[in-house]
Amino acid sequence: MKTRIASEVLGDDPLKFSTAIDGAIARRFSFYQEGIKKYQNAEFVNKRKAMPTVWTKGSASLLSYRKEADDYPLFVIPSLVNRYYILDLLKENSFLRWLANEGWGPYVMDWGHPGPAESNFGLEDYIVQYLLPALKEVEKGSGKKPIVIGYCMGGTLATALSVLAQPLVKSLVLIASPWDFHEKEDQRAIQQGRWLQSLLPWINTVGHFSGEGLQSLFASLDPTLSLRKFLNFRQLDVDTEQAKVFISLEDWLNDGVSLTQKVACECLQEWYGENLTEKGHWVVSGEKITLNKVRVPTLSVVSDNDRIVPKVSSLALSAGIDRSTLVETPLGHIGIMVSRNAQSKVWNPIMDWMEQFRS
Secondary structure, eight states, X not given: OHHHHHHHHHOSOHHHHHHHHHHHHHHHHHHHHHHXXXXXXXXXXXXXXXXXXXXXXXXXXXXXXXXXXXXXXXXXXXXXXXXXXXXXXXXXXXXXXXXXXXXXXXXXXXXXXXXXXXXXXXXXHIIIIIIHHHHHHHHHXXXXXXXXXXXXXXXXXXXXXXXXXGGGOXXXXXXXXXXXXXXTTOHHHHHHHHHHHTTHHHHHHHTEEOHHHHHHHHHTTSTTHHHHHXXXXXXXXXXXXXXHHHHHHHHHHHSOOOEEXXXXXXXXXXXXXXXXXXXXXXXXXXXXXXXXXXOSOEEEEEESSOSSSOHHHHHHHHHHOTTEEEXXXXXXXXXXXXXXXXXXXXXXXXXXHHGGGOO
């Protein structure tokens, strides 16, 4: 039986079959290279307008997207890992500009790239020295307690901020934010945490976790993604909206941000390795950051198809916060912000929930 099946698959000449496979792989790789070269040669220029800075400290800046003085203030916190403008990718595909057009007053933290001022920064430093004064600046400038919105790692930081500065926060929105890094004691997640800790000696030697290293880490979560996306881009007309989004997104991905040595070690060891957040042992400014201390109304947006922040990890926030509302979406981690369905499946539900806090 095995001989007959092998004969049907391979034909009379196994060498010919092997040669055909090699040829197909070579053609596919050639198309992949064409897709990369097409992206590199694309002349599309993103005309996204820079927004005014209303506060700055070290490498961090607070940018205002607010249009009118009475627009209700939002304090938006992105991840430390990537640049903030995934929230403002294109002027016609921008979460922040859409919120402003809907009558909200977004302020966003632009972390910039870590410089001399942040060389010894850990997570606590970013929260206490940057997020807390920026939050106060938003409250001062608007005269109202802002709604705090955190995306990805920014949501984890926003959770700590809401505990430390609860009187200044109206409500909290957490979008695809990690909390339970062991995913209810899933062995795969625990083993991943152990593997990530093996990077610590290298980080301590280099003195930081480079943006290129971080992107390689994310790429390992889906090893064939690069192949698939550039094969697809190869077939696109560069003048289409889809191609413009692709180019802008790739530019964003290539604008990597390094993590300071201390932040990288805290994330890899205390979060992914020891799961201190879910265990209730994460301490910031002498305060244990536990979810029962989050007393403001909270909306958790959780993705069903997130390779970067698994669903179980972010569901822990909704489960642990008393005054919590849950929105689940099929969109992926980045799709939540830039896909063609982001507005209908994520942005609108967020705005609908926030409406109750406008006054």
